[in-house]
Amino acid sequence: MTRDDGPISSASRLRHGRWLLALVPLVLVGGAFFWWQGSEGAEAPEGAPEPASAPVPGAREVSRAPAERSSAAMAAEPAAPSLLSPEAREREARRELWQKRLERAKRSLESYVAATRYPPESRPSREHPDQLELAEPERTRPLSPKAAEDGTSDVQLRLKQDKVFVVGDEAVLFTVACEDSRRAPRPCEVVSAQAHEADHLADAGGVPGVPVTFVDSGQGGDAVAGDGILTGRFQPSKQGFAMFSGTLRVTLRVRSGSLEDSAFFDVLYTPAPPATFTGRVREVLEGGSLDLYLPVQVRKAGRYVVSGRLDDEGGVPFAVVSFNEELQEGAQEVKLNVFGKVVRDDKPTFPLILRDVEGFLLKERGDPDRELMVTLRGPVHTTRVYSLDQFSDAEWRSPERDLYTRELEKDVMEAQKQLDAALSDTPEP
Numbered sequence: 001m002t003r004d005d006g007p008i009s010s011a012s013r014l015r016h017g018r019w020l021l022a023l024v025p026l027v028l029v030g031g032a033f034f035w036w037q038g039s040e041g042a043e044a045p046e047g048a049p050e051p052a053s054a055p056v057p058g059a060r061e062v063s064r065a066p067a068e069r070s071s072a073a074m075a076a077e078p079a080a081p082s083l084l085s086p087e088a089r090e091r092e093a094r095r096e097l098w099q100k101r102l103e104r105a106k107r108s109l110e111s112y113v114a115a116t117r118y119p120p121e122s123r124p125s126r127e128h129p130d131q132l133e134l135a136e137p138e139r140t141r142p143l144s145p146k147a148a149e150d151g152t153s154d155v156q157l158r159l160k161q162d163k164v165f166v167v168g169d170e171a172v173l174f175t176v177a178c179e180d181s182r183r184a185p186r187p188c189e190v191v192s193a194q195a196h197e198a199d200h201l202a203d204a205g206g207v208p209g210v211p212v213t214f215v216d217s218g219q220g221g222d223a224v225a226g227d228g229i230l231t232g233r234f235q236p237s238k239q240g241f242a243m244f245s246g247t248l249r250v251t252l253r254v255r256s257g258s259l260e261d262s263a264f265f266d267v268l269y270t271p272a273p274p275a276t277f278t279g280r281v282r283e284v285l286e287g288g289s290l291d292l293y294l295p296v297q298v299r300k301a302g303r304y305v306v307s308g309r310l311d312d313e314g315g316v317p318f319a320v321v322s323f324n325e326e327l328q329e330g331a332q333e334v335k336l337n338v339f340g341k342v343v344r345d346d347k348p349t350f351p352l353i354l355r356d357v358e359g360f361l362l363k364e365r366g367d368p369d370r371e372l373m374v375t376l377r378g379p380v381h382t383t384r385v386y387s388l389d390q391f392s393d394a395e396w397r398s399p400e401r402d403l404y405t406r407e408l409e410k411d412v413m414e415a416q417k418q419l420d421a422a423l424s425d426t427p428e429p
Helices: 004-041 057-078 086-115 147-152 339-346 400-423
Strands: 122-123 138-142 156-161 165-167 172-179 189-197 230-234 245-256 259-270 275-277 282-286 288-300 300-309 317-327 328-337 352-362 370-372 376-382
Touching: 057 352, 086 400, 122 282, 122 300, 156 259, 172 245, 172 259, 172 339, 189 230, 259 288, 275 317, 275 352, 288 300, 288 317, 288 339, 300 328, 317 339, 328 339
Parallel strands: 165 259
Antiparallel strands: 122 317, 138 156, 156 172, 172 230, 189 245, 245 259, 275 288, 282 288, 288 328, 300 317, 300 352, 352 370, 352 376
C-alpha cells in the first residue's frame, strides 16, 4: 500500500492541477466580463433602458475594450497643466494674469465714475445715514463691568446728552438712568459730578473744576419728575469757563444699590463764534441745479465748513449739502448747492426743507481744530416748488475727476491690449 499510495496520490494531484489550470482562463474571462459590464453600466445615462440581450464578448474583446476606451478618453480631454510644455504654461499664466488685471481695472473705473457722479458738497442722504441728525449721543454700558462679567449684576447705565457742540451762552443737558437688561428702571443716584478740562489737553488743569447738579425734580431741564431719569444742566459760560475754548469733560459717580462706578460726558466749547448766520436764505435755480445762499457775518477770516440737511415735502431725508471754502471778514454768503442730477435721480417731492445747519472755522493747527458757529436747529428754509425737468441730468465734472477718469481708462486699455497680445500668442508649429 505504501508503494501504491505514492503513484495514486501523484496522479490525483496532477489531474486536480490540470483541472485548476483549465479554470484559470474561465475565471479571468468571467472577471473581465463583469468588470467590463460594470464599466459600461457606470457610463450609461441614469434611467436608460437595458438592452434585451447582449452577446457575451470573447476574451480577446474583453481584454482590448478597456485599453481602447482609455485612449479615447485621453484624446477627448484637454491635457493637464502638468503635461503642458514650459512655454505653454507660461503663455497660459500670462493670459490669466492680464484677464484678472483687466477685470480689476474695469471695476476700478466703474466704481470711481459711479462714486463721483455727484459733487462732494451735494450728496444723497442714503450715502450718509450718520449725518441725518445733529449729534445727540446716547450710549449704554454696565454700571459695574466687573459685576457684569461675574454675572452678579445686570444693571446698565444709560447716558445721553442733547448736544456735543456748545457755543457762547448755550447750555447742554445730560441725562443718566439705571436699568436692567430688559430696560426696566433700577434705583439710580448721581453721587457727584464735576466739569473740568479734558485730561488729554495740553496744560489741562489751568481752570478749576466746578460741580454739576443732577436732579429728578422736573426742574432745571429735567423733563419728568420722579421718572428715574436724572438730568444735569451745564452752561460753560456761566459756570467758570467763559474764556475757555476746547473740550470740557463732566465726570460723575453713579450708584445703584450696592454698585457704584464712574462715567463721563464730553463737550466741545467755543466761547465766541467766529461767524454768525444772519438774515434769510436766498435761492437761485441756475445751471440745472438749485443754490441756497445763507448770509453770514464773518468775524474771523479763514476756511469755513458748513453743512445742512434737506428733506422733501413729507419730511423724508433727501440730501446732505455742504460748503468748504475761504471766507473773508464782513458780510458774506455761504452757498449750499442742490445738484441737479441728485434731484433727477432721487425725485424728491417739492418743496424741499433745509434744516439743522451747522458750521465751524477750520484751524490749521492746535487743539481743538475748529471754532464753532451757533447751530441753526430745526427748519431753516423752505424752497419754492420746482418740476424735475428744470434740473440737469448731467454728471458732475471737474478737472480732477476728468484726470482720474482718463488715468483709469488708460489702465483698462493697457490691460486689454496685453490680454489681446497674450491671447494671440500661439505656439509655433
